[in-house]
Amino acid sequence: MNQQINEKPRKIKFKLSSIQSKLTLAFILLLIPVVALIAIASFRNAQSLISERTFEQLEYIVNAKQKEVTKVIQKSLNQTKTIASQPQFLELVDKLSKEKETENNDQLVEYLENLLVLYPTFTDIIVSGKDGKLIASASSQALKTSPQPAANLSQTEDFEITDQAGILAVNGPILVSQEPTGFISVLTSQEELIEIVKVHSGLGQSGEVIIGKVEGADILYLTPLRHIQKKGNFSLSVKGNRHLPMVLATQKLSGVIIGKDYRGVQVLAGYQPLPISNWGLVAKIDTAEAFEQINRLRNELIGISMLVLLLFILVGFLVSRSITQPLHKLHLGTEKIGKGEWDYQLNIDTGDEVEQLAHEFTNMAQELKASYAGLEKKVQDRTWELQSQKETSESLAEDLKKFQLAVENASDQIVITDPDAKILYANKSLEKTTGFVVDEILGKNPGKLWGGVMKKPYFKKMWKTIKEEKKTFTSELRNKRKNGQEYFAAISITPILDETGNVRFFVGLERDITKAKEVDKMKTEFISVASHQLRTPLSAIKWFSEMLLSGDAGKPTKEQNEFLQQIYDSNDRMIDLVNALLNVSRIEQGRIAIEPKPTNLLKLVDEVIIELTPKIKERKLKITVSKHQQLPKVSIDPKLIRQVYANLLSNAVKYTPNKGEITVFVSRKGKEIISQVSDTGYGIPKGQQKRVFTRFFRADNIRKISTDGTGLGLYIVKSVIDSSGGKIWFKSEEGKGTTFWFTLPVKGAKSQKGDRSLEDLKL
């Protein structure tokens, strides 16, 4: 699963709570006041700076202009003074004043005209007499233009500057020999003033220098106004609060002020009064223009602030995005990885801690992947394990079921008890056998239910075997069904031990063998009947043959004798066989009684040998009996042990060729009496020695020699020896001879109940 993050991260939604907006908002909220503060502060700073500067500049200009004007005025004054002091002039004036007629003023007029040429700035020079009457003027216009200038003149005692309808005039006395003779009035053109005022450098586009005077309630502007095209002097009423600076100037105030000019436009103006009364000089500049810079600055600042703000917002936005985007990628990545896409690439290369984080995260994802894989494998393994365990336990359960079914339905009764013989489980056969139902016997003791028929010692023995010796107890016993009916049972009780060797359960198997017992009984009866039935005719044949042979019915011929003898002998063999069969069957049925009596074994041997003597003599066999030390009497059943000796010795006699040797040796070895019977007979072939003690066995080599023999003798002998607590064994070599040994315990044989004894062997 290798998914690259080719998909763009989903549009980062604007959530008030997202880092994005938080950062951005923080930025904004932080920056707005800061920027605003800075902007405002700098603006105000600049503003005041510029204002100051502008004011200063205005002041400077106004001052400068005022000085210039003053200078001009002063110059006019001085010039007038000069004129008025010129001797020629004085002479002329004096002359004229003495004359009553003023028609002869040409000279003066000429003089005055010359003066005008000399002083181009003067527009007129007016001389008036002491009485104030006009004497001469340079320009004829004076008479027309200036109404009653003489009136003013008459009051002049010194040189002064006045304005005459807005025209600058210098008035002064003409003193001839210190006697006021007349008055002079020089009118200047406004040219100079206009020249001065015209220069409005430093006043920008809107600024101008203006000179004005107060006339009543009006302001008379003496210089052309920049903004109103009107020639000449004109007055504008002082409307509202217009003309403020000029007003102030004409009030002989000086300073800088922001006020409205004749247009009503806000201006920054420096105002100075001029030496001429009611005259004022204003250097003004529209505040709009003056503060244009400031305004521009303000606007610029605002603009910049806005820009900066926007920039910061953008930057903030971008920065926060640059942070949140990787975070968002990380988030996406964690989602994907959380869902199991271990190899999902985060693709964060911001070079910062987020990238580090992403790195670590990827590492972690890989670790998770590995451990997941490991885990998966483990889970797989475990699942497989569990699966196979499950299968195993299922098959075990199956098997268990099988066993359960097997046990439950077994034909034998199976009972499981705890170590105290309380029943934990019983199978169905319980009902058949004992008549009890499983449910009613759980937790109870079998001995109290269907047991208890046998005597105490029996049960003592049973308990000892299973509880103390912890061995299986097998036995036949009588039990009692629920309905009281007694029956024969074959039981086998096995203790089941735990790891420490303590009894955990007892498992008891029981089988109703009543039938088997009956069968046994029948067999027994059959045998007894059979033996009786068989033996009767056998006896008949024996006795009649005997009588015939004895001559009781007449002496038999030789041949008759021969035949009779054959009959007699064959019959005897049959009797032997029947006897042997009976013995075997009795032994197998455990019916042979053992009645131990202290017996002298050698005596038994002698008795047997006596019976065998005819045969021994006939075969010319040598027989030796020897004993070892003082042999005690042994408590054994003489009938049975006699049979043993009889069998072994008769075999020795039968299976040893003529002139052979038989030895009998009885000795004591510790706790045992060992009897040994050896012969130099035909021996038992090696390959058949294993079967010597089996029923009906007759070795091949002696079968050929003699057909007489049941093959049961040694089987019976072994049974007897075994029951007597002894052992029997032999050594034999074909053609050389055989030796049989058997032991009997010195302490004797255990008595055993039986309803029969062995049939004697015919020797």
Place this chain on the structure above:
Amino acid sequence: MDENNKQLIMVVEDDEPLLFAIQKKLQSSGFRTIGIIDGKQVLDYLKKGDEIPSLIWLDYYLPSINGLELLTQMKKNEKYQNIPVFVISNTAGPEKIHAMMALGVKKYFLKAEIRLDEMIEEIKTFLNKGG
């Protein structure tokens, strides 16, 4: 020896041929015999009191009456409780043999093993001893 000097042997045997053989042998050995096939008849005969036999040759397994029973019965009567009895049988358990001995049976023989002349010997020896 005249007939009456010969001792009387009662032979109790349910098998006819055997009864015949035994009686024949006894007779040829100098005894008088009386043969009884049915065990019950023994008591009848004894009761009749004709002649007390010198010895009873008893086959143990009789169909009508069991040897022990018969013996027990015999023992009850003093007249014949002392008659010596030789039991001849095909088979008998040691217990039964002991019981028989206790009831006066003098000897026990296995039918199929003993020869008639041996039996005669035994009887003669026993009776000569004074029974």
